[in-house]
Each structure stands twice: as C-alpha cells, then as structure tokens.
Amino acid sequence: MASDKGGVWKDHKYQLVAYGLLIEETFNTVVKRGFVNYIPETLILRLEVAPMKKSYVKRVLGHIKNHKGRENCPPYEWKKEMHRRMRTARANSNQRPKNGVYSSPHIYPASPYKK
Secondary structure: OOOEOOEOOHHHHHHHHHHHHHHHHHHOOOOOEEEEEEHHHOEEEEEEOOHHHHHHHHHHHHHHHHHHHHOOOOOHHHHHHHHHHHHHHHHHOOOOOEOOEOOOOEEEEOOOOOO
16 A cells, blocks of 8 residues: 555554554553555655554544443444545545455554664
8 A cells, every 4th residue: 555645644643553552551661653664665654653642542442442332333423424534535546456455554663672
C-alpha cells in the first residue's frame, strides 16, 4: 500500500499508537515513536507517539468495550457516517490490489530497548 502523499495514513497512525500502548503495558516502558514502512515506495516514516494520540486511542477502545459489553450497535447516525466515509475512501482509491489481495503496510513501533 502506498503512503498518503508521502505521509502516514490516519488509520495507520492510530494502529501504531495502539501497538505502542500494548508495548508499554507489556514491557512497562514508554513508547515515544514508531515507524511505518510503505514497501512499494521504499519509504519509512517516523511517527511521534504523543500523549494526546494515546489518550484518543484509549478513548476509542473504551467506546468499543462499552458497546461490546452492552451488546448493542452504535447509533444509526454513526453507522451512516462510517458508511459514507468508506464509500468516499473506495471512490478516491486509485490503487487496486495486485492479484486481488490487499496488503497492509508493515508497521513497527520503535524498540523500547533502544534510545
């Protein structure tokens, strides 16, 4: 998958932050940055894992757990907005999968053991 015009896609940013939170919890350390490798472009982008991004991911995960615990779906307006965004993203996507297979970028949180 190609980068977002030389930048990190928003969903990849938050996926990287979520990986960072898992590393922090598992290894009792602080993750300050990570890297996303967009292989088709041979492009490796560094991403700072700011506290605001961490709190956003925690809030989203809290909403997911809340809905899962109550076993109900999000409000209709939310679903409608998500469907609109997905249609827009598909319409704007100019990259088609090779051999019918979508590939995600390789996302690597920075090692907690290196400075």
